Amino acid sequence: MRYSLQRIGQAVPLLLLVAVLIFGMTRLMPGDPATTILGSDATDADITELQQRLGLDQPLLEQFFTWLLGFIGGDLGKSYITGRPVAGMLAEALPVTLSLAIGGTLVCLFIGIPFALAAGANRKRLPDYGVLTGSLIGISVPSFVLGIVLVLIFAIWLRWLPSQGYVPLLDDPSKAIRHLVLPSLSLGLMNAAIVARIGRASVIEVLGSDYIVTARATRVSRWSFYLRHVLRNALIPIMTVVGLTFGTLIGGAVVTERVFNMQGIGTLVLDAISRRDYPVIQAAIFLVSVSYILINLIIDLLYVVVDPRVRFDD
Amino acid sequence: MTSKSWRRAVLAAVAATAVAATAACSGGGGDGGDGVLRVRLAGSPVSSDPFREISTYPWDVMRNVYEGLVSLDENYDPIPMLAESWEQNDDGTQVTFHLRDGITFHDGRELTSADVVYSLDYYRENAFRASDLAAVESVTAVDPLTVQVDLNRPWGNFLVALGAPIGPVIVPEGSADDDGLVNEPVGTGPFVIDRFSESKVELSKFEEYQPIDLPTSGFGGAKEALVDRVEITVVEETQTAIAGMETDEYDIVTEFPPLERDRASSIAGWTLADVTGTQLNNMYINVGEDGVPDPQVRAAALAAIDRQKLLDSTSRGAGEVTHSFVSPDASWFDEQSGEYWPWDGGIEQAKQLLADSDYDGAPIEVMSGLDEQHDNAVLVGQALEEAGFTVTLTKLDFSAYLERLNAGDFQFAATGTAARIPVDNLYNEWYCDGGALDKRFGYCDAEYDAIYEQAVATVDADARNALFAELERKLKDEAVIDPWYFYDNIVAVRDNVSGFEPAPSGFLSLWGISLEG
Numbered sequence: 001m002r003y004s005l006q007r008i009g010q011a012v013p014l015l016l017l018v019a020v021l022i023f024g025m026t027r028l029m030p031g032d033p034a035t036t037i038l039g040s041d042a043t044d045a046d047i048t049e050l051q052q053r054l055g056l057d058q059p060l061l062e063q064f065f066t067w068l069l070g071f072i073g074g075d076l077g078k079s080y081i082t083g084r085p086v087a088g089m090l091a092e093a094l095p096v097t098l099s100l101a102i103g104g105t106l107v108c109l110f111i112g113i114p115f116a117l118a119a120g121a122n123r124k125r126l127p128d129y130g131v132l133t134g135s136l137i138g139i140s141v142p143s144f145v146l147g148i149v150l151v152l153i154f155a156i157w158l159r160w161l162p163s164q165g166y167v168p169l170l171d172d173p174s175k176a177i178r179h180l181v182l183p184s185l186s187l188g189l190m191n192a193a194i195v196a197r198i199g200r201a202s203v204i205e206v207l208g209s210d211y212i213v214t215a216r217a218t219r220v221s222r223w224s225f226y227l228r229h230v231l232r233n234a235l236i237p238i239m240t241v242v243g244l245t246f247g248t249l250i251g252g253a254v255v256t257e258r259v260f261n262m263q264g265i266g267t268l269v270l271d272a273i274s275r276r277d278y279p280v281i282q283a284a285i286f287l288v289s290v291s292y293i294l295i296n297l298i299i300d301l302l303y304v305v306v307d308p309r310v311r312f313d314d
Numbered sequence: 315m316t317s318k319s320w321r322r323a324v325l326a327a328v329a330a331t332a333v334a335a336t337a338a339c340s341g342g343g344g345d346g347g348d349g350v351l352r353v354r355l356a357g358s359p360v361s362s363d364p365f366r367e368i369s370t371y372p373w374d375v376m377r378n379v380y381e382g383l384v385s386l387d388e389n390y391d392p393i394p395m396l397a398e399s400w401e402q403n404d405d406g407t408q409v410t411f412h413l414r415d416g417i418t419f420h421d422g423r424e425l426t427s428a429d430v431v432y433s434l435d436y437y438r439e440n441a442f443r444a445s446d447l448a449a450v451e452s453v454t455a456v457d458p459l460t461v462q463v464d465l466n467r468p469w470g471n472f473l474v475a476l477g478a479p480i481g482p483v484i485v486p487e488g489s490a491d492d493d494g495l496v497n498e499p500v501g502t503g504p505f506v507i508d509r510f511s512e513s514k515v516e517l518s519k520f521e522e523y524q525p526i527d528l529p530t531s532g533f534g535g536a537k538e539a540l541v542d543r544v545e546i547t548v549v550e551e552t553q554t555a556i557a558g559m560e561t562d563e564y565d566i567v568t569e570f571p572p573l574e575r576d577r578a579s580s581i582a583g584w585t586l587a588d589v590t591g592t593q594l595n596n597m598y599i600n601v602g603e604d605g606v607p608d609p610q611v612r613a614a615a616l617a618a619i620d621r622q623k624l625l626d627s628t629s630r631g632a633g634e635v636t637h638s639f640v641s642p643d644a645s646w647f648d649e650q651s652g653e654y655w656p657w658d659g660g661i662e663q664a665k666q667l668l669a670d671s672d673y674d675g676a677p678i679e680v681m682s683g684l685d686e687q688h689d690n691a692v693l694v695g696q697a698l699e700e701a702g703f704t705v706t707l708t709k710l711d712f713s714a715y716l717e718r719l720n721a722g723d724f725q726f727a728a729t730g731t732a733a734r735i736p737v738d739n740l741y742n743e744w745y746c747d748g749g750a751l752d753k754r755f756g757y758c759d760a761e762y763d764a765i766y767e768q769a770v771a772t773v774d775a776d777a778r779n780a781l782f783a784e785l786e787r788k789l790k791d792e793a794v795i796d797p798w799y800f801y802d803n804i805v806a807v808r809d810n811v812s813g814f815e816p817a818p819s820g821f822l823s824l825w826g827i828s829l830e831g
Contacts, residue, residue: 032713035716035717045445163557259554
């Protein structure tokens, strides 16, 4: 509890710094929202009028505090481009991103961990070499290339799965899952390869420990031996990778979103940047930052659950 | 645990994942059918508020939902829409519109002159392009079906401006206040917006729609909705859209790239429909001190460029070379000035002009803001180098490109330009009004300004068009403009779709389209 409160307390100045950086970076970008909205045949009068309407003629410090105070009060502002509340736009994009992040992470776990165990338990034998080779390929192939290949095989040739689109889970669960399979594989397989390699190293280290020798000598079943004694002790580095993976995916897998035509946070941010839609850029990046900090905090706390030897002492 | 057991365990885990993942599989592909027309749009419709959107994708949707007092036919001449007739005074400073009786909005309210007054006033005060109606002095309701518009100066193309494909539309009184149309769009068009997001729009047929008794033409005439529902999905990635064609996700795929023509022909059940568009690729030229002030240097550059080569290379020949910004379809197109081009001597003329100029070998920059424009910029750079120029190429993101363009911080800029309707908006770009944007092209010419002002104020169409033609010749003689080619509007259409024709403007018109089977 104390550790958790300390971490949360540390996050506050960090987030303030993030807010300053985000605001500063958006204002440093060349081009301005009014000109981008109005296009190349805009008149002086229109540009000036729109800049005033959007508050862009105010001093930068005033703009910053107006935004920050509104943000703290729960008002994320309105999009310069759509006129819609930014909160609503984020609320639409977040389920897509969460679906992709969860799907990708599940693929990462269900493929990465078994292969890590298989490789670690069969060091310098065929399964180990297979996993090492396969994981190298998995890490090397960009996710969007994999995505395109998966679409070609499973959607176009075999017609097993849809090639694109997103369906909310509550609208139609079965259709939603079908639409998530290929993008989840596209995102998750590369991370599964990373988990397999790191997990393999961790499993090998654990298998060389004295307590494992003792465990082998007892009459525990093979499953219990590998799951309770080996995997549990090898989980810490795996969890770290998985946590980083999930956090990165929350930040938006924009290329995968484009390949599969799913409008998540990544696409939202990319479009907002190209349009100089400052309120959306600032809110979305801030949200991602908060998510990343929270996820890392949760992962740190899970260390204690996985390995009771871990203590967050002074 | 033996390796064999582990192999089984691993395979079991992978198989379990695969089975779980495909457990609900009953075949891929889209739903189709059920009278729903599924359309792919290449860019986001962004918002359903017609007063804030001025880019083309939002209007691909909104042109089917909202209507104005007038519309434009296939020659871009004004035709009745919500107004059934009008009278204009002799000097063009007053127009009285007579509204069609019995027209209802999507929310059931009946159209009256109060709605027209509200809509035009709201546009003048709040629209992002309010300056489009800067000449409107007042809008007055004479009676429930009559509206009088007074202008503060004679404006020959006022009616064309009212009917422009991106322009003032009529909405119920009060509906636009507090961004009301963002959440609840209400128009008079043949389709109603049921659901709107940046990535997907769902429309349904407006059962109470009353088509005007005129032939369907251009943006107007009788507009009959023949499908009950339309689903418009935004798919920005071209390859994803093509994959969607193969997996039956769509019925119409707009902006089909010319480079993928061969691939489309291999997809069963699809046909490509194309028409030469009114959107063109061209080069902007800054003639100011920071640009290319020497007319001979500019002329040398224009002579060096092989426009057919640009068209063939970047658009696979899908389009037509032009020497005018104005489409030949437009009633204001002047054949003589439109086809006039004094710089068609090719590389030899370019070399001669450059040799006779004061060009000192300093690098000339060709700027571009979009990927497709950059391809043209590269070819232009090669042509200029062949003529003897030293060239640098600069590729920027679109916002940065616009910033430099508006600041006049460029020399040549490869760009794309949509048809300017009315044509006043086109020639306005080189008109000096004392504003900051005068430095965009660095062109300030008293004679040009005088002709422009006279053209805008001329009510007689033939006389007005002759004046605009004079402006076009002047800009060409001085090597200030450089149109290249109109590119085709190519749309992929499933064989079960009938009644669809791609529009030269590129806008999506959903009326008159039906699904078979």
